[in-house]
Amino acid sequence: MxxxxxxxxxxxxxxxxxxxxxxxxxxxxxxxxxxxxxxxxxxxxxxxxxxxxxxxxxxxxxxxxxxxxxxxxxxxxxxxxxxxxxxxxxxxxxxxxxxxxxxxxxxxxxxxxxxxxxxxxxxxxxxxxxxxxxxxxxxxxxxxxxxxxxxxxxxxxxxxxxxVDRDLFHPARAIPLDLPRPIFLNVGRVATEKNIEAFLKLDLPGTKLIVGDGPQRAELERRFPEAVFLGAKTGIDLAAHFAGADVFVFPSRTDTFGLVLLEALASGLPVAAYPVPGPADVMAEAGPAAGLCDDDLGRAALGALELGRVDPESVLGSFSWQxxxxxxxxxxxxxxxxxxxxxxxxxxxx
CATH class of the missing domain: 3.40.50.2000 (Glycogen Phosphorylase B;)
Known part of the structure; x- marks a missing residue:
C-alpha cells in the first residue's frame, strides 16, 4: 500500500x-x-x-x-x-x-x-x-x-x-565542439562557493569550457576572456556537451557530493578534483580509472587527460537512483x- x-x-x-x-x-x-x-x-x-x-x-x-x-x-x-x-x-x-x-x-x-x-x-x-x-x-x-x-x-x-541517468548521460551523446582540444569542462552554478576561479587560473592546454550560470559569471567572463562560457544547459543538450569534452574538472571544495561527477563519468569523461569530502568519496568508489584527486588541481587535470576516456560500466556500478x-x-x-x-x-x- x-x-x-x-x-x-x-x-x-x-x-x-x-x-x-x-x-x-x-x-x-x-x-x-x-x-x-x-x-x-x-x-x-x-x-x-x-x-x-x-x-x-x-x-x-x-x-x-x-x-x-x-x-x-x-x-x-x-x-x-x-x-x-x-x-x-x-x-x-x-x-x-x-x-x-x-x-x-x-x-x-x-x-x-x-x-x-x-x-x-x-x-x-x-x-x-x-x-x-x-x-x-x-x-x-x-x-x-x-x-x-x-x-x-x-x-x-x-x-x-x-x-545518474545512464540513458541520458552517455558517451554516444557526444557532439563536435568547435574548440581547441583538449577541452577541460566544468558544469555547475557559477558562484563563489564553487571555486571556479581555481580552475580558470590553471595553466592548461586547449580550452576551458564553463557550462552553467550564476552570480559570478559576468565577473569571471571579464577576468578570464580566454575561457568559453556557454550558460546553463539541460537535458540532451547538456549531455551532449558533457560527452563532447575531454576532461571534467571539479574545483569545488565545499560540495557534499557533486552529481555532475557521475554525469561526467557516465559520459565517458575522466575527472579531476580536490581530495576533499564528497568528491573524494565518489572518486574512491568509482576507482582509479575514473580520474584523479590531487591538491594540485592542474596536475590532476593533466593526469586525467592522460588516463583517456572512461568506461562508464566499470566505474558506475554502485551508483543508482533506485x-x-x-x-x-x-x-x-x-x-x-x-x-x-x-x-x-x-x-x-x-
Missing amino acids: GQTILIATDAAPPQINGVVRTMGIVADHLGTAGHRVETIGPSRFRSIALPSYPEIPLALATSGAMERMAREIGPDHIHIVTEGPVGRAMRRACIRNGWRYTSAYHTRFPEYLRARLPVPVRLTHAILRRFHSKGEATLVPTASIAADLETRGYGNLQVWTRG ACADIFLQTLVPAGVKPEPSPASQAAFA
Missing part, C-alpha cells in the same frame, strides 16, 4: 541545482512505486530574493501555515530537505505537535557562507547541529561527510547515495500527524 510523504524544501524548481534534481528524481521513483509525494516549497509563500543570489527565494513561511498544510495533506511521513525558512517552519510545526520527521544535510552551508561572509564555520555548524538534532535521522551524501559531521557533534546520520530512492524510503519514520482536512483540501486532493 502506498504511503503519503510530505517533503518540505527551500530548493525547488525553477532553481537548478543538485538538491532540486535529487529530490525530483527521488519523488518520481516513489511515485512510480505507488507512493504519493506532496512537496511544500517556496512557491506556496510570498518570498524575497536572497541577497547577492536573487535566483534563490527566501520564503516568508510560518509554522502555523505549515501545520495547516500538513494536517490537510495527512502525511504518513515528513522529510525536511533544507535548513532554510521553509525547512525551519516545518521543523517548528513538527516539534510543537510532536510529529516525527527526518532531515537531510545536502549542502556544506557553513563553508558556503564563510566563502561569502566572515562568519565562523563553528558558529554556523552549531546552528545547523541544533536544527538537525530533533529529527529521527539526518541523511548525508557520503561516508566522509558523515564522519566530519560526527566529529562536530551531529548524530543519527544515515549515508544516502546518489545516482538505490537512492530505496534508502530514502527506508529511513522515513511514521510522522504521527492526525489529519484534519478542510473541504477545500479534500477537493484539491480528490
